[in-house]
Amino acid sequence: DAMVIQNPRYQVTQFGKPVTLSCSQTLNHNVMYWYQQKSSQAPKLLFHYYDKDFNNEADTPDNFQSRRPNTSFCFLDIRSPGLGDAAMYLCATSRVSDTQYFGPGTRLTVL
Amino acid sequence: RKEVEQDPGPFNVPEGATVAFNCTYSNSASQSFFWYRQDCRKEPKLLMSVYSSGNEDGRFTAQLNRASQYISLLIRDSKLSDSATYLCVVGRSSNTGKLIFGQGTTLQVKP
Numbered sequence A: 001d002a003m004v005i006q007n008p009r010y011q012v013t014q015f016g017k018p019v020t021l022s023c024s025q026t027l028n029h030n031v032m033y034w035y036q037q038k039s040s041q042a043p044k045l046l047f048h049y050y051d052k053d054f055n056n057e058a059d060t061p062d063n064f065q066s067r068r069p070n071t072s073f074c075f076l077d078i079r080s081p082g083l084g085d086a087a088m089y090l091c092a093t094s095r096v097s098d099t100q101y102f103g104p105g106t107r108l109t110v111l
Numbered sequence B: 001r002k003e004v005e006q007d008p009g010p011f012n013v014p015e016g017a018t019v020a021f022n023c024t025y026s027n028s029a030s031q032s033f034f035w036y037r038q039d040c041r042k043e044p045k046l047l048m049s050v051y052s053s054g055n056e057d058g059r060f061t062a063q064l065n066r067a068s069q070y071i072s073l074l075i076r077d078s079k080l081s082d083s084a085t086y087l088c089v090v091g092r093s094s095n096t097g098k099l100i101f102g103q104g105t106t107l108q109v110k111p
Helices: none
Strands: A004-007 A010-013 A019-025 A031-037 A046-050 A053-056 A063-066 A072-078 A087-094 A107-108 B002-004 B011-014 B018-027 B030-038 B044-049 B055-057 B060-065 B070-077 B085-093 B099-101 B105-110
Touching: A004 A087, A010 A019, A010 A046, A019 A031, A019 A087, A019 A107, A031 A072, A046 A063, A046 B002, A046 B099, A072 A087, B002 B085, B011 B018, B018 B105, B030 B070, B044 B055, B044 B060, B070 B085
Parallel strands: A010 A107, B011 B105
Antiparallel strands: A004 A019, A019 A072, A031 A046, A031 A087, A046 A053, A063 A072, A087 A107, B002 B018, B018 B070, B030 B044, B030 B085, B055 B060, B060 B070, B085 B099, B085 B105
């Protein structure tokens, strides 16, 4: 049974065209994370929610925004995707200081 | 300097071999330590947590040396299915659950 679900699994967008990626979880975890992973690189944390508290990483570009309307759902909005934003976007959840569980990821292509 | 450093490999070993991966971290305040496994184009999955006393799970043994800020993973009797990228992961603080990922070490087990 999938515990962290990401949609879509593959997203193709055009340069500058906004895109929204979604993540949902059935674990009732209070922390949700968004990571960006480029080929042969480590996952890079963009931001996370601790319950409703939003925590942005200092080096996350303003182009990336997030929303968490309730415990189960979290969205990643990319306002104006550039070619350099093509990557795998991973959502993860955890109880605080506990193991993180990752979703299958959304692979974003920017044309 | 990266906060978590790993030799990216690749490590090419025959089936049945024993292979060891090393990892160093720079933040002495780090509190939690993990090895994650990531298959090609898939999400990271927890392989094992790493404790100061060392811990073993079947063919896998993890060690932590806090004084040297060094983490290791030993895989005995390698299987073809062990082929993957192994990510060394360090938790910064027990309050936030934030994880810092190494770039991973790629293992290829050959028949």
